[in-house]
Amino acid sequence: MNILMVTDSFYPDGFGGIHTYVYNLCKGLVAKGNNVTVICPNFDLKFKKEEIMDGIEVFRYKSVSRGKLLFLKRPLYNLLAYFCYKKLLKRGYDIINFHSCLPALPYNMMLRHPAKLNVYTFHASMFREVFLQSKKKKYSRIIPVGFMLKILHAIENINLKHADKVIVLSEFNKNEITKHFKNIEESKINIIPGGVDIYSFKPADENKEKGHIRERLKLPQKAFVLFTIRRLVARMGLENLIIAFKKLKTIFGDMYLVIGGDGFLKEKLNSEITEYKLEDEILLTGKIKNEELPLYYQASDLFILPTEHLEGFGLVSLEAMASGLCVLGTPVGGTVEILKELGNEFLFEGNSPDDIANGIEEFIKKDYDIVELGRKCRDYVAKKYSWENIVSTINARYQEWLK
Numbered sequence: 001m002n003i004l005m006v007t008d009s010f011y012p013d014g015f016g017g018i019h020t021y022v023y024n025l026c027k028g029l030v031a032k033g034n035n036v037t038v039i040c041p042n043f044d045l046k047f048k049k050e051e052i053m054d055g056i057e058v059f060r061y062k063s064v065s066r067g068k069l070l071f072l073k074r075p076l077y078n079l080l081a082y083f084c085y086k087k088l089l090k091r092g093y094d095i096i097n098f099h100s101c102l103p104a105l106p107y108n109m110m111l112r113h114p115a116k117l118n119v120y121t122f123h124a125s126m127f128r129e130v131f132l133q134s135k136k137k138k139y140s141r142i143i144p145v146g147f148m149l150k151i152l153h154a155i156e157n158i159n160l161k162h163a164d165k166v167i168v169l170s171e172f173n174k175n176e177i178t179k180h181f182k183n184i185e186e187s188k189i190n191i192i193p194g195g196v197d198i199y200s201f202k203p204a205d206e207n208k209e210k211g212h213i214r215e216r217l218k219l220p221q222k223a224f225v226l227f228t229i230r231r232l233v234a235r236m237g238l239e240n241l242i243i244a245f246k247k248l249k250t251i252f253g254d255m256y257l258v259i260g261g262d263g264f265l266k267e268k269l270n271s272e273i274t275e276y277k278l279e280d281e282i283l284l285t286g287k288i289k290n291e292e293l294p295l296y297y298q299a300s301d302l303f304i305l306p307t308e309h310l311e312g313f314g315l316v317s318l319e320a321m322a323s324g325l326c327v328l329g330t331p332v333g334g335t336v337e338i339l340k341e342l343g344n345e346f347l348f349e350g351n352s353p354d355d356i357a358n359g360i361e362e363f364i365k366k367d368y369d370i371v372e373l374g375r376k377c378r379d380y381v382a383k384k385y386s387w388e389n390i391v392s393t394i395n396a397r398y399q400e401w402l403k
Contacts, residue, residue, distance in 0.1 A: 203324025
């Protein structure tokens, strides 16, 4: 099959989440003998305009990731990219698979049938995300947030309507579509979960490696280490996690929290940490490089997913469990679908600071063999969520839908 992927980024050192998903999906599809081409933004012109990566032909167009009037500039660059790469469609693609709403719009507005099969992978709703973030983040002073939300909702609705098939990673996201978007045929929505590279994410040897890894990452050797990695944005529940950690420190003492990732809430989180006098017990790492991320999982004792809203799936949960870590998460979105089969002890009662603190406290006091439990978590994701299985499913669906 000749497959064209249109997405929001495709870099050697991705940003996690959707970017990791698309990269691994493309590599897997190439390994199965497909020809894969990617069109994506080149934010701030940091990467090559054209290159071959792991057998994938990549075309990047100029775009911006920050600055004034971003809401206007990004769609404009996407529109210009459409005219630049319209010629690629003459190759006769079997499938065009969109992974982001803004890059998809020009193709769906101006080409009703850009390929034999138009697939839209709905990772999350941008208009719902902007709505939640607008409570904590200032957007354009020129364009009212309400107007932005209406435009984003309309864009997502257009993309969903033009898709022949829609892929979602969870039942939660399927419900998001049926609840917030009208006249989208439920029959064309297909649930195919995300996956994890079980060879890159694997447990450390408890006796030989863990201490050395903590030394390399400059983490305390004897502390009980909690880890999470998130975009530092609204809805992730990181403020709640810090409050919960403050309570846990009074109970357990030698405990350490590592928060990986970057985002607009970084300054606020640092202020919260300083206010609670936890500078020596909480580490904000900033963006973690791909090659170092498995080490942070291996160095930790528990992974915490404190999401407040809109957890479409949670690829980091799979990465943690593949690394032999138990995951404790709030009962939000796709997290429930991943963790419920492992047992109720992996899910907090709610998403408040008290719910998080009480859940972690109860889990630790039950004195589980977390190494053995971590092995069960790895076995679970290896059987159900390995990229090999997920890519095989998507590849088979593509072939089925083309018939």
